[in-house]
Amino acid sequence: MLALLAVWPLGVHADCATMPGNQIALFSSNYDPDVLVWDSRRRLLSYSTDSYQVAKLLLPHAILARAGTLAVVTSCHRNAIHQKFSSRSSDIIGLKMTSGEYRGRTGWVVMEDVHVVGLRATHRQHP
Amino acid sequence: MRTFLRAAGALTATAILAFGLFLAVNSTLATRATIRAAFDHERAIQNAQLDLSELLKLQLDEETAVRGFTITRETVFLEPYYAASVQFLPLDHSISSIFGQEHMVAALNALQEFNQTHEEWHQVVAQPLIAHPTVRYAIDLAKRGKALIDGERNDAAEMQMLLTQRDDLLRRQTQDEINRTGYTRAGWLVAFGLIALLFNAYQSRLTRELEQERTTTETLQRAFQSEFEPLPHCQIGSAYISATRHAAVGGDVFDLYRMTDRLALMLIADVSGKGVDAAVITAFIKFTIRGIALRRHDPAEILAEFNTAFQRAVPNPDLFVSMLVGVLDIESRTLTYASGGHDSAYLRRANGTVESLPVTGPILGVMEQPFSTKVLQLEQGDVLLLATDGLTESRDRKGRQLNESGVLGWLAQSDGGAQQIVDGLVSRVRKRTSQLSDDLAMLAIRFGDGVAVA
Numbered sequence: 001m002l003a004l005l006a007v008w009p010l011g012v013h014a015d016c017a018t019m020p021g022n023q024i025a026l027f028s029s030n031y032d033p034d035v036l037v038w039d040s041r042r043r044l045l046s047y048s049t050d051s052y053q054v055a056k057l058l059l060p061h062a063i064l065a066r067a068g069t070l071a072v073v074t075s076c077h078r079n080a081i082h083q084k085f086s087s088r089s090s091d092i093i094g095l096k097m098t099s100g101e102y103r104g105r106t107g108w109v110v111m112e113d114v115h116v117v118g119l120r121a122t123h124r125q126h127p
Numbered sequence: 128m129r130t131f132l133r134a135a136g137a138l139t140a141t142a143i144l145a146f147g148l149f150l151a152v153n154s155t156l157a158t159r160a161t162i163r164a165a166f167d168h169e170r171a172i173q174n175a176q177l178d179l180s181e182l183l184k185l186q187l188d189e190e191t192a193v194r195g196f197t198i199t200r201e202t203v204f205l206e207p208y209y210a211a212s213v214q215f216l217p218l219d220h221s222i223s224s225i226f227g228q229e230h231m232v233a234a235l236n237a238l239q240e241f242n243q244t245h246e247e248w249h250q251v252v253a254q255p256l257i258a259h260p261t262v263r264y265a266i267d268l269a270k271r272g273k274a275l276i277d278g279e280r281n282d283a284a285e286m287q288m289l290l291t292q293r294d295d296l297l298r299r300q301t302q303d304e305i306n307r308t309g310y311t312r313a314g315w316l317v318a319f320g321l322i323a324l325l326f327n328a329y330q331s332r333l334t335r336e337l338e339q340e341r342t343t344t345e346t347l348q349r350a351f352q353s354e355f356e357p358l359p360h361c362q363i364g365s366a367y368i369s370a371t372r373h374a375a376v377g378g379d380v381f382d383l384y385r386m387t388d389r390l391a392l393m394l395i396a397d398v399s400g401k402g403v404d405a406a407v408i409t410a411f412i413k414f415t416i417r418g419i420a421l422r423r424h425d426p427a428e429i430l431a432e433f434n435t436a437f438q439r440a441v442p443n444p445d446l447f448v449s450m451l452v453g454v455l456d457i458e459s460r461t462l463t464y465a466s467g468g469h470d471s472a473y474l475r476r477a478n479g480t481v482e483s484l485p486v487t488g489p490i491l492g493v494m495e496q497p498f499s500t501k502v503l504q505l506e507q508g509d510v511l512l513l514a515t516d517g518l519t520e521s522r523d524r525k526g527r528q529l530n531e532s533g534v535l536g537w538l539a540q541s542d543g544g545a546q547q548i549v550d551g552l553v554s555r556v557r558k559r560t561s562q563l564s565d566d567l568a569m570l571a572i573r574f575g576d577g578v579a580v581a
Binding site: 028029031032034036047051052055056059062064083084085 | 186187190240244267269270271272273274275276277278280281284285287288
């Protein structure tokens with residue numbers, strides 16, 4: 001399995017900051033370190049780019065994972081979110097939580113809420 | 128003329144300089160005002176950015192305070208919450224005011240959304256948690272809180288972006304204004320430099336042309352000038368005053384020309400009109416009479432032939448000439464003369480008596496009539512004065528003419544050398560009036576034993 005993961009980056013995830021198989025910890029901003037984990041990429045995209053009025057309608061489709069929840073990366077979509085108020089783009093990370101009350105659940109988060117803690121951590125800097 | 132041109136040139140150069148200075152000062156003041164206004168705008172934007180950062184800190188304080196209170200249920204955690212709530216409104220007003228001043232409509236909308244979201248966070252998340260701290264922290268409430276905080280962050284990010292854009296725009300505009308002013312000033316500098324160069328070139332050309340014109344004029348004036356040759360046993364005096372200030376020539380002419388060792392031609396003439404046009408005719412008279420006199424020694428015949436030539440050569444009916452031509456026999460001191468309407472000729476005898484020489488024919492250029500000749504025997508000490516009507520018609524300040532009687536009176540009192548007599552008469556004329564109304568020419572010959580004096 002590890003050998004397989006070692007050659008994985010040659011695929012569509014090559015430019016991502018984290019690779020499938022990476023162990024990560026969820027931690028959002030200092031304002032509110034808990035992380036919203038979405039059940040679909042589309043809703044995550046909508047939450048990130050639409051207004052709060054839209055966002056609050058989507059909330060039932062998200063779970064609030066406590067800061068520090070561990071997870072494993074299952075996929076990565078490079079620059080999938082174009083932020084409204086800056087030139088930066090964010091990766092969307094697919095994950096499976098491996099600790100906390102939602103252990104075993106899968107979902108989607110933005111790269112900014114992710115901190116790589118596994119051996120396969122990369123040191124790529126975001127633009 | 129050159130003085131006038133020099134003064135005009137200096138005046139124009141000063142005007143150009145003054146205009147350039149005015150533009151430079153005006154442009155500097157305008158630029159200063161523009162840059163100052165731009166700096167004021169930039170300062171306002173920077174203040175708004177600082178206020179917004181402060182606002183986000185307050186929001187974080189509130190969030191942290193509520194979170195701490197929720198976990199510990201210690202009311203001390205709520206102190207930052209209440210303190211932040213008090214500070215929040217003035218900051219919000221300050222930012223709103225700046226957005227309004229800077230006409231940042233999108234930013235105002237974002238601020239409004241930020242406030243609505245913040246208020247909703249207070250009502251939906253913060254206040255229920257503060258009111259019921261023992262209630263278990265509901266998952267839905269936490270998610271709402273998270274989404275609200277994210278919403279506020281988004282609104283703040285939008286405001287930050289708009290402020291940054293506005294700041295960049297102002298900086299660009301200020302830089303553009305500074306560049307534009309620099310280019311404009313450089314342009315003005317080049318333009319004024321070119322104007323100055325062109326002006327200098329134009330003035331140099333004008334001065335050169337004027338110099339050429341002056342040389343030509345001086346050459347012509349020398350040709351037109353009245354002149355005399357020294358005669359043995361005679362003193363000669365002369366004066367020529369042009370009524371035209373800037374011209375040394377006019378419509379009067381005298382000539383004393385030695386034709387042979389024994390005979391001299393004397394001439395005085397007054398052309399109607401004055402100035403350069405009349406001077407051209409006087410040159411014609413002088414050289415034509417000389418030419419005729421070389422063939423004919425009878426003044427009446429000289430005048431008659433000249434009269435015919437003049438009417439043919441100068442067809443202008445408004446031009447006529449009064450002229451006295453005399454042929455002086457130096458050895459016998461006999462003067463033979465003919466006067467075509469020229470009545471300003473006088474003889475002052477050595478004993479002081481003065482008589483005027485009567486005319487012997489009509490004015491020339493009017494009709495063809497014969498002229499008669501008169502002969503005068505001159506003695507030692509006699510003075511012959513040939514003048515033009517500028518003398519008899521000179522007026523005093525009350526406008527009264529001197530007339531022939533006045534001249535006769537002055538001559539009777541005049542004694543001394545020929546030039547002294549002429550100078551005395553000129554002095555008297557000048558005392559009567561500061562500006563002659565007509566040209567004045569005088570030729571005086573004093574007969575004696577002396578050698579002619581120039």
